[in-house]
Amino acid sequence: MTRYVIGRLGGVVVILLAVCLFTYLIFFKLSPDPAVMICGKTCTPERIDSIRDVLGLNQPILTQFWEFLQGIFAGRDYGSVHCSAPCLGYSFQTNESVWSMITARLPVSITVAVGAAVLWLLAGVIGGLISAIKQGTWWDRTAMALALGGVSVPNYVLALVLQFVLVVKLQVLPFPSAPAFADNPLLWFESYIMPWTVLAVGYACLYARLTRANVIDTLQENYFRTARAKGLSRSLVLRRHALRPALTPITTIFGMDFAGLLGGALITETVFGLNGIGKMAADSIAKNDQPVIMAVTLLAAFFVVIGNVVVDLVYTTLDPRVRVTSS
Amino acid sequence: MTADLFVVEDLTVTLPTGRGPVDVVKNVSFTVGRDDTLGIVGESGSGKSMTALAVLGLLPRGAETSGSIRLEGKELLGRSERELQSIRGNAISMVFQDPLSSLNPYYTVGLQIEEMYRAHRGGSRRDARKVAIEALERVHIPDAGRRIDHYPHQFSGGQRQRIMIAMALCCSPSLLIADEPTTALDVTVQAQILELMAELQSTTGTGMIFITHDLAVISSIAKRVLVMCAGDPVEYGTAEQVFSDPHHDYTRTLLDAVPRIDDEVAS
Structure with missing residues (x-):
């Protein structure tokens, strides 16, 4: 019975990681550039670049995903702002912590x-x-x-x-x-x-x-x-x-x-x-x-x-x- | 007077169908005495099981019965559901064909025997458990004290039928109805179960109605035989008489249909 439970929980972790990866790819890669959306109407190319930098959008996709995962379990830093675990990022609309x-x-x-x-x-x-x-x-x-x-x-x-x-x-x-x-x-x-x-x-x-x-x-x-x-x-x-x-x-x-x-x-x-x-x-x-x-x-x-x-x-x-x- | 225990007279069972009422059992009469075994033989749909269910008042909804069914002189037909409950399992017990599906898979065999004992005799769970263990020992389930807490699927087919028999006998009924109890079992287990039933009958003196389509089984266990065909009782007599000198064509056809290994030896 204990082995069965451990096996099932192991399966849960795998499924959740897969769901994470898929949702990450779908929402961050296939949808409009987040930096442009955050930047809003009064936007300059320099601002977009700095937002990209803060969000880590210039890095390879797997690195970004890894940081996202890290944020959930260990917290992460967005530029000078520290987001403590479990960190799911900040709303683009209200800047509120998604976790809260x-x-x-x-x-x-x-x-x-x-x-x-x-x-x-x-x-x-x-x-x-x-x-x-x-x-x-x-x-x-x-x-x-x-x-x-x-x-x-x-x-x-x-x-x-x-x-x-x-x-x-x-x-x-x-x-x-x-x-x-x-x-x-x-x-x-x-x-x-x-x-x-x-x-x-x-x-x-x-x-x-x-x-x-x-x-x-x-x-x-x-x-x-x-x-x-x-x-x-x-x-x-x-x-x-x-x-x-x-x-x-x-x-x-x-x-x-x-x-x-x-x-x-x-x-x-x-x-x-x-x-x-x-x-x-x-x-x-x-x-x-x-x-x-x-x-x-x-x-x-x-x-x-x-x-x-x-x-x-x-x-x-x-x-x-x-x-x-x-x- | 052995014939006094159980009497069925002119029993007719009518079931409602889409094309009007149909008599599935027609004017059946027989008697069973103490320590006596009546075999009811017939092919599928001949009304054997309906006769048995009519005795216990377990017919499908809408069924109608007429005639008379008497146990120890008391009429059973027309009794209320509550009165029938106190008779079922207590004075008249039944063993069914498929022991796996006849035992509830969700409960231990112990609980299923105990609940029946307590329904009729009351008492504490402890006492009922003791009775259940004794009942399992009586049907030769090894290590009964431990096995009582096992579930039906943890037993073999033969053991399950032994458990059904143990359950049926735990309230010491005066009549046991066995509806094709060995049909779902293989031949060696079949022989063991028949032996067990004969053994238990000789110690308890329970009257028995043994329903089957298997003539070989009937000849080994029943003293008297009732042959049924399409709801009609076509032949009724001692086993010897029915098997050696059948009067009715249907009985003869049934007998001829049995491949007999002892044909040459007997003739």
């Missing part, structure tokens, strides 16, 4: 992701479970029709409709402003409930359909029939012999979805004006702010890769058949 931009916005994205995940897991799994048990009834058909509809509604449409109805027309919720929980718990909840709902709807519908399909499959399993033939109570049969086998594959999908969201919910954060990683990504792309784009991409890749490993490790504890072959 991330640490300031990450809590918002995490709050959005966690809240949405709780909602969609509860709604999706419970809805799918009831549908499976009441297969073919009006509840099942209604729930699955709603789920199909829910999956089909784009996030931004739902977000705008909710804001228009709840904030503008009915005025039951304030406009989302991402306050700290400690300052005003009620306002915090009221601010986040719409983004949570908007993000959760699509996932909940998907999870409801998945849960339903998995549970129905499990109800056909021979071991489910054995459990009934053993005379166990209905609730024990369902809980132990249907739910656990049916939900185990869902943890895999959940891990990946959740990890993906930690890297920022681009559309939802932008529509609600929440200052998270997703909105930062959207803004930086619009303004071609390369260090920020680069950092956001790396962060998303980091979460997805780590999420993948966590899911695999959790899976080995959930499914004994995997556990034994992996050790």
Whole structure:
């Protein structure tokens, strides 16, 4: 088991380095000259040269990449300015340290992701479970029709409709402003409930359909029939012999979805004006702010890769058949 | 009176299908006594398994049953789900065909035996564990005290079926229904399992219904035989009588279909 974990973590490092290299090449080599962008409108050739010099743009690309990596782990110097580790450079637009931009916005994205995940897991799994048990009834058909509809509604449409109805027309919720929980718990909840709902709807519908399909499959399993033939109570049969086998594959999908969201919910954060990683990504792309784009991409890749490993490790504890072959 | 343990009379099972209701079991009657084994033979789809599932009330949704099923004089048809739960696994136990898929891969075999024992007898986990270890020892699983914490995929096919049998017998049922218990196993393991079942029956006195399509297996274990074809009971009698002097064409066809190594020796 320990060897397995070490092997997986080694793989993570390799993947992250590869992602680093690719994003670096794409954003720093294929996009407009950063020096020209930083220099702005009142620019002279001499200034461009000195900016190039400070950013190290005159050096070979691999040297530049090496310095970028060094910056992340050991810090680096831009001319007279020292950027301490982990250094992801400075925004071309605001000159702010990219690392501090991330640490300031990450809590918002995490709050959005966690809240949405709780909602969609509860709604999706419970809805799918009831549908499976009441297969073919009006509840099942209604729930699955709603789920199909829910999956089909784009996030931004739902977000705008909710804001228009709840904030503008009915005025039951304030406009989302991402306050700290400690300052005003009620306002915090009221601010986040719409983004949570908007993000959760699509996932909940998907999870409801998945849960339903998995549970129905499990109800056909021979071991489910054995459990009934053993005379166990209905609730024990369902809980132990249907739910656990049916939900185990869902943890895999959940891990990946959740990890993906930690890297920022681009559309939802932008529509609600929440200052998270997703909105930062959207803004930086619009303004071609390369260090920020680069950092956001790396962060998303980091979460997805780590999420993948966590899911695999959790899976080995959930499914004994995997556990034994992996050790 | 050996025939008093279990009585089935005029059992008919009707399943709803896209083209209207179909009788998959038609007017089947038989009895099983204590320490007695009834073999039910027939090809796939002849209604053997449906008969067994009807006894335990485990038929697919929408199925209808009529007739009478009595265990020790008490009618089982028309009982509530809760009453049936207390009978399943307790008074009537069942062993299924494929032991790997019939055991839940997510739980240790110990837990799967313990949960059944506790569902019917209650008591602490500790006591149930003791019973489970004894049950595994009874079916000759070596090192039962350690193996009880293993998962089904860590056992061989024959051992898995032994575990299923151990589980089925842990509450000392008066009737055991074995639905093709040896079909998924290779021939040597098959022989061991049959031997084990005969051995356990002689010590517990459990009545047994043995369902199979394999006539060789039936002839070695059953005292009486019911032959089924397309839901109809076509022949019912002692094993000797059915095998040596079959009355029905279908039984004769079945018997002729068996390649017999002892043909020349017997004749």
